[in-house]
Amino acid sequence: MADQAGNDEFDDDLERPRVLVAGASGFAGALAARLIDRHPRFRLSAITSRSDAGTPLNALYPHHRVPLVLEELNLDLEHQGEVDAAIVAYPHGASAPLVAELLEGGVKVIDLSADFRLRDLSVYEEYYVRHPHPELLEESVYGLPELYRSAIAETMLVAGPGCYPTAAILTLAPLARAGLLGDVIIDAKSGVSGAGRAATQRTHFVTVDENVTPYGVGTHRHAPEIDQELVALGAREDLKVTFTPHLLPLDQGELVSCYVTVSDDASVDDVVELYENAYAGEPFVDVVTRPPGVRDVRETNICSINVQVDPRTGKVLAFGAIDNLWKGTSSQALQSLNLMFGFDETEGLL
Template sequence: MADNVAFGVAYDGTPPARGAARPRVAVLGASGFAGALAARLVHRHPYFALGEITARAEAGMRLDELYPHHRVPIALTEPDLDRIGSTHDVAIVGYPHGASSEAVAAMHAQGLVVVDLSADFRLRDPATYREWYGDVHVAPELFGTAVYGLPELHREALAGVREGGRIIAMPGCFPTATILGLAPLARAGLLQDVIVDAKTGVSGAGRKLARTTHYVDVSENVHAYGVAGHRHQPEIRQELGALGMGESVQPVFVPHLVPVDQGELISAYVRATRPVTADEVADLFREAYEGEPFVELTTAEPGMRDVQASNVARIRTTVDPRSGHVLVFATIDNLWKGTSSQAVQALNAAFGRPEDEGLTG
């Protein structure tokens, strides 16, 4: 196996044992879009060491056969939770909601830091989870114990994950862009009425659906979905509510599928609780995100290509002079900042590493 020299660190690809100086990270569900990218980022990371990467149908294949562009020359294995739990320090779980909670609970019980990419631990209220996802959660006793893995908002809580043995529940891609785009306004008590128009690429549907979606349905076409209530809506409501958005505010959220591989853009239209100027709003965002390594504030309208294959959220704000609405535009790469690279950023924070370690260069 060729040496891994990404980011200036060379090693022979053999991960150390559990408890060694470089924490050993397993990726469960590494055949999916998010899991495969997570494996790539950990494989190239100068601090974490990639251990087992698992899949069921593709077990025995090397990941670089399934995804050549990720360049991870490691074979996928059948998931064995007992073996993984006894030989790893961290587990990144890339299963769909419902299927994830069992594996997360098992890894958590064995003392691993667990990063869940699904929705199974994002919501703090079991009744809300049942309303939106059904009664498929096998570890309801763990509700409310996870740290929401948005470092820009929960950095201090993430820093205690390693000692406290808590789960990191990674945000959904839509909530990541939406919450980052609206957090400064929520914190200032300015959200009176919110409409969020979101656009996402085909990869947001996951590998299975993306590969079975007919080309002619997507090409030269844009359509809304989840208009009766998208599952990310209560997550957005939960996090913005915790920042100070009033109970009476119910954001309208409508996603649209656009004919691109990956990327995401939200356009938020906010009726503020009082008149504000564009300069006042800009100052709020500068204060909120000053020094953040992965939030870029811009005076130009952001586009998906601006942040492709990066952990960056790019945000633009203004105020419509006629209606007085605050307009917020935020773009991320749904597979990177919206999922896998943000998981590595959260792991960096949990282990006291620089948050940009392994994510730049």
């Protein structure tokens, strides 16, 4: 399995790095397949699924317009095994064995499960399952390009962040770096696609229509992921965010409202300048003058952020909006894949 990279234009389609998308019948995998299929540099080599093998992807998702047929995973097949990169969209626990096999073959991997996001094995096993390949944890790089751009470019394994952590970490990162995070409350809201295709199919329309419901209260798996990255950025070691997600009657889109007690006096101008400096030149982070809505970023790789100071309480109010299937999952994976192959990270995303 070849490791192919470079910055030259590809004249022949066969010279393009070949990409496998495993688990392409789910929301994230299907979108990843669409983005790779339309990419000017990559070639979509194969798409796999256990439950929908034999079905063309455009029969499951006509709007993605990907005509390839879903197959059972079989890395002994040339077009599956002889690839340069893979995006793995498997559930946690099931993903790690395939990731290990792909890495053994020299394939660059972006894993969309939680299997390699958490650096502490005990924390992973507390919130998920017994880890099948803990020896790979040290090899993985957390897949937020805005924070780990150079490391992503050098690694063979990227751990795609959760959608809530993507929005929350980007929205809070400038405050964490400045050592200003005191108490943090994150009120998060997402469309039903965040639960995945299978869970969405089981959810009856009337349970979500004209309704807003908190879930995972005090126990959500993304809380320790957010803690981990904010501490790594410079927040105090004992930081524990209060994180509560809510389900909205939307198909996709995500908004985090963060209420922060800062550890120093903060003026509106100082905080806004902090954010503008932090994200100056970032192609996929917009610092905006009003709180964003999810429609502002739908079907884009953009995280839109607004920050204010409440003059009555002195708290910093920071709002971040993403599309949970795009910047929260699949388009962010492509952003990282571009970096892993030495391409401009915006290719195929603007």
